[in-house]
Amino acid sequence: MSTVVTPPRLEHGDSQAGNVASARPRLSWRTTTDQDGWHQLAAEISLTGPDGHGQVVAVDGDASVLVDWPFEDLNPRQRGEVRVRVRDDAGWSDWSAATSFTAAFLGEGEWAAEFIGLPEPQHQGHPFLARLEFEVRDGLSRATWYATAHGTYQASFNGTDVDDQILKPGWTPYEFRLVHETTDVTSLLSPGKNAVALSVTGGWYTENFGFQGHAGPVYGEQPTVAGQLLLEYADGSTEWLVTGGHWRVTGESPWVAAGIYLGEDYDARLEQPGWDRAGFDDSGWGDAQLGSAGVLPGARTSPEVRVTQLLEVAEVLTSPSGKLVLDFGQNLVGRLRIRVSGEAGSTVTLRHAEVLENGELGVRPLRSARATDNFTLAGSGTEEYAPTFTFHGFRFAEITGWPGEFDPGAVTAEVIHSDMRRTGWFDSSHELLNRLHENVVWGMRGNFLYLPTDCPQRDERMGWTGDIQIFGPTASFLYDCDGFLASWLEDVWHEQQAAGGGVAFVVPDVLRSGDVPAAAWGDVATVLPTVLHERFGDLGVVERQYPSMKAWTDLLLGLAGDRYLWEGGFQFGDWVDPDSPPENPAKAKTDPDIVASAFLYRSTDLLSRAAELLGDHEDADHYSALAEKVRQAWLAEYTTPAGRIVSDAQTAYALAIEFGIAEGELAAVLGRRLAELARRDGYRISTGFVGTPLVNDALTRTGHVEPAARMLLQTECPSWLYSVGMGATTVWERWDSLLPDGSINPGEMTSFNHYALGSVADWMHRVVAGLAPAEPGYKKVRIAPTPLPGLHHARARHEGPYGTIEAGWRREGSTVTVEATVPPNSTAVVELPDRAPFEVGSGTHIWQFEAPGTDSPATPITLLTTLADIIDDAEAHAELLAAWDRVDPVLGADFRARTRWIQSQTLSAAFSIVSPVVADKVMGQLEDFNASREA
Structure with missing residues (x-):
């Protein structure tokens, strides 16, 4: 038997520089082995310093994900190597390869740099250069550079950039939180004269934010930068060099203008050769202007x-x-x-x-x-x-x-x-579906740039809270984004405290919207920490964000009052419902009060569960009781005795089912109605931002697999695959961002790279392929594939905290073969349709079950055939629509748009407002089809 331990990963570490941002970074490791059902019984963690001395600490049990730091707190700039070995029934493994690290945080009182800028800038966001020459003595052992900015910057020493990062230090709520970079620049220095040079522009700090022609700078009109260099010598002496008024600056740089929305104007004729090296004549430059002091910066915890x-x-x-x-x-x-x-x-x-x-x-x-x-x-x-x-x-x-x-x-x-690590993949027998998944991946890549943005191209690019609340589960499968999103959640809490508990529409809150609570947007405070715990096993983020979760929920409960319903006030509702007009994307079929009160229940319930996780049983019981009151109030207010919801729309039913508001037989009744609505609407999508992540889950949860499949594989507008058919390579903001004639949606707001509607990918991973977490961090995996009609195979792969997880299925005739891989030190619960759930250990597993087809009788299409029977017969439905297109595509499009595919209406009734001549032509187009059915 062979058991190998991977080099341990340090929490939120920089994979390239080996920086860690905490004095007590948590550790994770994986084990690979050819032994099935493998479990770790114990582990040993070794910490070795640069001097070769070290210590070993034993960890009993099977913990291997985000294990607490077992040594003394790290000191600033402390270097070391960590290794791990594990024990199983056969004994100890070999030690893993080492992971080297450097503690990237500053010590208390060490930050001394002053923010510097131009003394006389000529325009808003004026770019500038700054430089300083300094001496390095013989015997330099290490040089560490720390820097941040109110704006964006790049630093170089002796003409060489310190790193390959772009737009440092990114965008945070500058008044509450700043991030500093930490870079080892020892190799860039030499004894004697040296030079440090900074290029600085305004970036997000000086950008004009806002809408309706009233955009303007929120933070400041001019950029400033702050940095400090620590020189450490072999004799034990140290020297700090910090930015201040003695630095030399100039606004005459090749960067004539630069901005996030503007772009960049660069004039190479204005380059000053040698300005970033020692010996340059900077007599024409001026002394730096000191800027206002910022908050104390902290080491970066998110990827570069x-x-x-x-x-x-x-x-x-x-x-x-x-x-x-x-x-x-x-x-x-x-x-x-x-x-x-x-x-x-x-x-x-x-x-x-x-x-x-x-x-x-x-x-x-x-x-x-x-x-x-x-x-x-x-x-x-x-x-x-x-x-x-x-x-x-x-x-x-x-x-x-x-x-x-x-x-x-x-x-x-x-x-x-x-630069996050890719962790999730999906593949199926459907080419357009595979392209949709790639579009989701590209959409995430483009919108995970320092913070989770809504779009990357127009005059916005903001951290909209609703978008990532929706997309968080999908993101957590596709990329290792725990550190990225946990860092952003810190900003959510900073902004929230300034707003008295409200969560802003965007974080950082450049719209100053934190005092206007909005359902599904503000609920990111409770939903996203829950997702990070579920997907990464990160209980620490729940603990850190618990005050944020509680403040948001308490705010909503106060708004709800004794009715336990969140009613009135501003709401986005089911944003960009496909029926909403281009000029009013909030005008949806589902009443915004229904959405708001459903999220009131969702957040209260999640807060109760978080309290239980953290051992706060008093809070857990308190909020559990309140959640039940909200649930009962929602049912009493919005459902009828017959099992309808007063907003008879897909999103309303999906909310009730997926949030657990409806239970038992009521959930089954609502699921049947949801399936009826999906069929009535021609299996075209009928949900906006709120309903889209939920609707297919709600259908499959209540046993309606075929309607879910028909919706997923629909190619008519609106649908997920419509954009793919139109050539999209990312997910769009609107279902019809590009109209069928190739023109751009006339609405003022449309983007062709907007990940929210791609949140269906999470359902594709969990339900279609059947790979889901059954316990936090995939400690236990749920293998529950759903062979969809229209697919011959589907498979998902995820590089989870414990290792590679795979699940998928392939159909051959009526036999479905399921194959799954469970990583070592974890287990899986398997749910197949022909047997009771059972558990398996690690290894590769194969099962089979019979799934006979559910094809309905192939009958001709007549004027007396009901519309429901036609659409339930996929071949007949496609032939009818094709017949319309052959007769008159324009009238055919109108027929698609207005027809309600219901059981109580015949094709004759649907033709009642169609010219008899046209109707006869359509029926004539069906003669060959009907003849084949009658044969």
């Missing part, structure tokens, strides 16, 4: 943002107006890197857009975002440029001003996002 992939030009196009347009074949977030030569002063302009409209860049959805980069050449031969202080969401780029003959090999798209 960097270039993660390169894409070449897929196609070179010429627009109808004669413009050069590049298609990269994928909607992405990042920047262009160009290699160009030309005369000094010539300018290459790069414009970005996600789609084309009538062959030209579709820039209207960008609103006021210029999203344009201008590079002015120095005329020094082949020059290379990529913007440093902005990013764009685009698939297409228009290039003007290119000198000479254009070579597509001279342009590369660089994909940029927070």
Whole structure:
């Protein structure tokens, strides 16, 4: 038998630099073995210092995920290596390979840097350069650089950038929380004169936020930067160099202008060779202006943002107006890197857009975002440029001003996002479904850039709380995003405290919306910590966020009062319901009070469960009782004795079923009605942001697998696959962001990279493929595949906290073969339709069961056939719609839009407002089909 332990991972560590942000980082490790049913009985953790001395601590039991730090607290800049070995019935494994780390946090009182900026900036967000020359003595043993900014910056020592991170330090609520980078720069220094140089722009700090023509800076109008360098010598002496008024600065830099929405204007003629090295004459520069002191910065706990992939030009196009347009074949977030030569002063302009409209860049959805980069050449031969202080969401780029003959090999798209580890995959027999899943992945990549944003291209790019509340489970499967989202939740709590317990629409709260509670948006405070615990086994985030969870829930309970219902006030409701008009995305079929009170129950229930997890039984009992009162009030107010909900819409039923508001027979009744509504609507999606993550779960939970399959595989608008059929490579904000004729939705708000509606992927992983957590962190896996009609196979793979988990199925005739892989030190509960649930240990497992087809009798279509019978016969339904398209596509589209596919109506009744001539033609188109059915 072979048992191998992976190098341990330190909580929220930087995989490239090995930095850890906490004095007590939790540890996780995985074990690989060829022994089935393997369990860890104990572990030993070794900590070794640079001097080779160390200690070993024993950990009894099977804990191997987010294990508490068993040693003394780390000191600032402490280095070390950790190893792990494990014991099973056969004895001890070998020691794992070592994981090296450096404690990246500062000690108490060590932060001394002052924020510096330009003394006389000429315009808002004026970019500037700063520099300092300093001496390094012989015997330098280590140099550590710490820096942050009110804005964005890059640092270099002696002409070499300190790292490959982009737009540091990212975006946090600057008045409450700042992040500092920690970088070992020893290799960049040498004895004698050295220079540190900073390039600084406004970034998010000076950006204009807001809508309706009233956007403006929220934090400040000018950027500032702060940094400090610690020099440690072999003789034990140390020296701190910090930013202050003695640093030299200039506003004459090649970055003429830069902004998140603006793009970047870079004039290479203004470069000052040698400015970032020792010996440069900076007599024409001035002394730095001291800025206001910021809050004490803390070490980064979220992943860095960097270039993660390169894409070449897929196609070179010429627009109808004669413009050069590049298609990269994928909607992405990042920047262009160009290699160009030309005369000094010539300018290459790069414009970005996600789609084309009538062959030209579709820039209207960008609103006021210029999203344009201008590079002015120095005329020094082949020059290379990529913007440093902005990013764009685009698939297409228009290039003007290119000198000479254009070579597509001279342009590369660089994909940029927070550098998280990919952990989740899905595959099926359906090509469009697989592309949908890839669109979800690309949408997450583009919108996880320092914080979970709503869109990456227009004048917004904000941390909308509702979007990530919806998408959190999907995100947690696709990427190791625990540290990313836990860091952002800290910002949620900071903003929440400033707002008296309310959760803002966006975090950071540049809209100043924290005093306007909104269901599904504010409920991120309770939902997301629950998701991180469920998916990563991270109880620590629940503990840290518990005050936030409680403050939000108490606020809502106060609003609900003695009725225990959250009624009135502003609500987003079931945002972008497909029936909502372009100018009013909140106008949904489901009443916003129904949505709000359902989330009141959801948050109160989750808070009770969190209290129980943390051992606060008093709170657990208190909020459990309140949740039950809310549940009963919801049922009494919004359901009828016959089992209808007063908003007879898919989202209302999905909320009741999936939140556990309806139980037992009532849940079954509501599930039947939900299935009827799905069929009535032609199996086209009928939900907005709130209902979309829930509707297919609610259908399959109540036994309606075929309606769920029909909705998932629907290609007509609105549906998940409609956008795929229209060529989408990311998920859209609206079901019809691009209309069937190829024009852009006329609404003021539309984005082609918006992950919320891609939240169905979580259901694809858990239910279709059948891979779900049965216990936090997948300590116990749930294997429960659902072979969907229309699919021949489906499979999901997840790199979970304990190792690789796989689940999937394949259909051959009436036999379904299920295969699953359970990682060591975990188990699985298996649920198959032909037997009672059972448990298995780690290893690879195969089972089979019989799943005979459920095909209904193949009968002809007549005028007396009910509409329900037609749509339940997928072949007949498709043939009827095809007949309409052959007769008159415009009338066919109208027929699709207005027809209610119900049992009580015949095809004759549906034709009652159709010209008899047209009806006869349609029926005539069905003659061959009917003849084949009668044969």
